Amino acid sequence: MESEREIAFVRKKFADYYANKEIEFPEKLEQREWGFGGWKDKIEARHFSFPNSKSLQEYFKNNAPLYASYSVAYYKEPEARPIDKKGWLGAELVFDLDSDHLNLPCIAKHGKNWVCEGCLSEVKRHTQRLIEDFLVPDFGIRREEIEVNFSGNRGYHVHVNNEKLNSLESYGRREILDYVSGTGLDFNRFFAKQGARLVGPEPTDWGWAGKVARYALKNDLSNILPRSIVSKPERLKALRKGIERGNWDAVRIPKKTDVWRAFVKDLGLRLGREVDKQVTGDVTKLIRAPDTLHGGSGLSAKRIDFKKLDEFDPMKDAIVFGEEEIEVKVSRTPKIKFGGKEYGPYRGEQVKVPEAFGIYLICKKAAKRL
Amino acid sequence: MSEVLFCAKYPFTKSAKKLVASRQIKLDEIRNDSVDRGKKRVMVALKSGEIPRFIDMDNVAELELEAYAVARILLSLLNNRYFINRYAVAESKRASTYLRDDSAENVLRVAAEIGLEGMQKDGEYKMPIADYLSVSPSSKDYKLINKPLKAGVVKLSKREFTRVLEAAVKSSIERSLPFRIEDVPELLKRAAEEIRDEAKGLEPKYEARFRGGEFPQCIESLINRLKAGENLNHTARWALAVFMLNAGYRVGEIVKLYSYAPDYDERITRYQVEHAKNRGYKMPTCEWMRSQGIGCLPPCGLSTPLHHRGKRRKVRAEEKEG
Ligand SMILES: [Zn+2]
Numbered sequence: 121m122e123s124e125r126e127i128a129f130v131r132k133k134f135a136d137y138y139a140n141k142e143i144e145f146p147e148k149l150e151q152r153e154w155g156f157g158g159w160k161d162k163i164e165a166r167h168f169s170f171p172n173s174k175s176l177q178e179y180f181k182n183n184a185p186l187y188a189s190y191s192v193a194y195y196k197e198p199e200a201r202p203i204d205k206k207g208w209l210g211a212e213l214v215f216d217l218d219s220d221h222l223n224l225p226c227i228a229k230h231g232k233n234w235v236c237e238g239c240l241s242e243v244k245r246h247t248q249r250l251i252e253d254f255l256v257p258d259f260g261i262r263r264e265e266i267e268v269n270f271s272g273n274r275g276y277h278v279h280v281n282n283e284k285l286n287s288l289e290s291y292g293r294r295e296i297l298d299y300v301s302g303t304g305l306d307f308n309r310f311f312a313k314q315g316a317r318l319v320g321p322e323p324t325d326w327g328w329a330g331k332v333a334r335y336a337l338k339n340d341l342s343n344i345l346p347r348s349i350v351s352k353p354e355r356l357k358a359l360r361k362g363i364e365r366g367n368w369d370a371v372r373i374p375k376k377t378d379v380w381r382a383f384v385k386d387l388g389l390r391l392g393r394e395v396d397k398q399v400t401g402d403v404t405k406l407i408r409a410p411d412t413l414h415g416g417s418g419l420s421a422k423r424i425d426f427k428k429l430d431e432f433d434p435m436k437d438a439i440v441f442g443e444e445e446i447e448v449k450v451s452r453t454p455k456i457k458f459g460g461k462e463y464g465p466y467r468g469e470q471v472k473v474p475e476a477f478g479i480y481l482i483c484k485k486a487a488k489r490l
Numbered sequence: 491m492s493e494v495l496f497c498a499k500y501p502f503t504k505s506a507k508k509l510v511a512s513r514q515i516k517l518d519e520i521r522n523d524s525v526d527r528g529k530k531r532v533m534v535a536l537k538s539g540e541i542p543r544f545i546d547m548d549n550v551a552e553l554e555l556e557a558y559a560v561a562r563i564l565l566s567l568l569n570n571r572y573f574i575n576r577y578a579v580a581e582s583k584r585a586s587t588y589l590r591d592d593s594a595e596n597v598l599r600v601a602a603e604i605g606l607e608g609m610q611k612d613g614e615y616k617m618p619i620a621d622y623l624s625v626s627p628s629s630k631d632y633k634l635i636n637k638p639l640k641a642g643v644v645k646l647s648k649r650e651f652t653r654v655l656e657a658a659v660k661s662s663i664e665r666s667l668p669f670r671i672e673d674v675p676e677l678l679k680r681a682a683e684e685i686r687d688e689a690k691g692l693e694p695k696y697e698a699r700f701r702g703g704e705f706p707q708c709i710e711s712l713i714n715r716l717k718a719g720e721n722l723n724h725t726a727r728w729a730l731a732v733f734m735l736n737a738g739y740r741v742g743e744i745v746k747l748y749s750y751a752p753d754y755d756e757r758i759t760r761y762q763v764e765h766a767k768n769r770g771y772k773m774p775t776c777e778w779m780r781s782q783g784i785g786c787l788p789p790c791g792l793s794t795p796l797h798h799r800g801k802r803r804k805v806r807a808e809e810k811e812g
Contacts, residue, residue: 258640284618288623295626298633326640327637327640328635
């Protein structure tokens with residue numbers, strides 16, 4: 121096999137890491153199913169269970185898995201198979217925010233295999249909005265019930281551990297997903313014509329109604345309103361004053377209903393097209409274990425205190441390997457910012473790079489060890 | 491309202507179960523007229539989809555409670571999903587008519603006794619989101635995103651709150667039946683057999699075939715759920731009807747298909763299907779189907795379920811060429 125040297129190298133490094141690392145494992149550990157992955161697949165084997173964190177720690181030390189994930193669900197018998205024999209008891213609510221879902225224009229520049237600072241800051245903004253605009257104010261989830269970790273590659277995972285929500289079945293979870301992604305929002309329920317006047321939600325309204333009004337007040341509206349309004353501060357001000365009282369017609373806007381309809385359409389969080397595959401809606405899904413290594417990047421799926429999410433930079437703070445230089449042959453890459461330094465773009469050259477970055481490239485399958 | 495009246499109006503509540511249990515009636519002590527009343531309750535539910543209200547008197551209420559208990563035994567003996575689901579719809583509708591007229595105190599009591607939290611102030615009802623999502627009817631009107639939600643509670647009108655309770659009652663009755671029952675006296679067995687005979691024509695038989703092959707998976711699954719006696723929500727029914735109409739089925743054929751629905755009413759169904767036809771509704775997209783939770787799983791990759799046929803034709807044409 122061609123990549124054998126790389127696999128052995130990465131495994132060795134992962135093993136060294138796990139030998140000295142105490143991992144904080146999830147609650148209800150003994151009720152979780154675990155899955156582990158290797159070079160080819162993120163999940164090669166599943167249906168594992170561990171009676172306590174000591175046995176799991178042992179497993180990591182001995183096997184140094186390239187990927188480790190556990191079930192969002194907890195079961196009576198997590199190792200039983202098939203899945204319906206496990207005895208489902210409940211499941212955390214987990215949101216998977218991936219920059220790949222955001223349809224960012226920069227993807228065309230750097231390709232799907234890579235992330236840039238733009239990707240990472242945009243997906244972080246989505247994560248913050250999920251927590252601050254939805255989970256806390258609307259769903260009433262307490263901050264202690266929320267845990268955020270870097271996905272290990274290009275996004276964030278938000279775990280919600282709320283006893284009552286944990287028992288929701290797929291239908292309820294999909295409703296929550298639709299809620300945060302703005303799917304199925306019924307415009308006509310929030311906006312109505314009174315005579316010729318367009319009446320809509322007020323910022324203090326509950327739920328999406330208030331959200332729509334608040335976004336309209338906060339947003340600079342420059343890409344949805346005609347220039348004739350945006351360029352005149354007094355007209356914008358009048359418009360905003362109207363919206364505060366639910367009058368969305370304080371300023372004449374051509375095709376107003378279409379304009380606001382388009383505005384409302386784009387307010388949800390972008391959580392990926394194949395929403396049915398989202399962890400949130402699937403009660404049997406496995407999700408990356410926080411604080412374990414991601415075999416596709418060599419970075420840690422690090423837990424983050426989300427009050428400090430603003431300062432978190434995964435390409436610095438999720439690095440676990442060292443500065444010692446190693447020599448690698450790199451295929452093609454875009455320019456990459458890693459550990460505070462810029463590298464590349466590479467076009468098939470031999471370079472000496474810090475070990476952490478070398479492992480990153482090897483895990484991305486863009487470099488060979490020399 | 492006396493306790494027995496409350497229990498007879500809401501015979502699925504914890505209080506009602508407790509009251510019935512306290513009477514300590516043994517199976518072989520159930521009298522002939524009680525069995526008859528139980529049988530009648532099942533039959534009227536199966537035939538008309540409704541169970542009439544009773545006269546507000548304590549002694550009548552006692553008989554009602556007994557009839558409910560017997561009806562459950564008979565349905566367990568019959569062990570027929572279609573009967574159970576149709577019965578559950580009728581029971582929940584009956585409860586709903588009581589709830590609509592009842593005091594906030596009783597409405598909240600019923601909620602609590604079927605395991606749902608609720609609050610009421612100045613005629614405005616609230617329900618914690620987890621309770622709401624565990625029972626809310628899956629229709630556009632009750633979709634979470636269109637509901638006022640704040641700090642973990644959903645605001646509802648009394649009508650909406652009782653509609654949510656109705657859905658909860660229905661699914662709790664559906665889930666609680668059939669139950670295991672042993673040493674059944676002849677009297678009850680015979681009554682169950684009588685129901686089986688009398689209800690023979692009531693179970694729908696219509697087989698829908700898709701001209702030119704198989705239905706797209708999302709539609710197939712709706713039809714199967716319908717046939718299994720599941721009470722499809724409004725959105726799912728609408729999508730199915732629009733698909734069938736666009737695929738060239740006649741109104742009569744579609745109405746027959748809906749006869750599987752546990753709350754089937756020929757007149758209303760015909761009216762709705764004709765209405766859909768006259769409106770000339772276009773088939774919604776696969777994306778929309780997905781957002782309503784009735785899309786293909788895994789996603790089919792088409793843009794509308796109607797393309798399913800087109801795709802098949804195309805595949806065939808390609809095969810011929812090759
Ligand atoms: Zn980017």
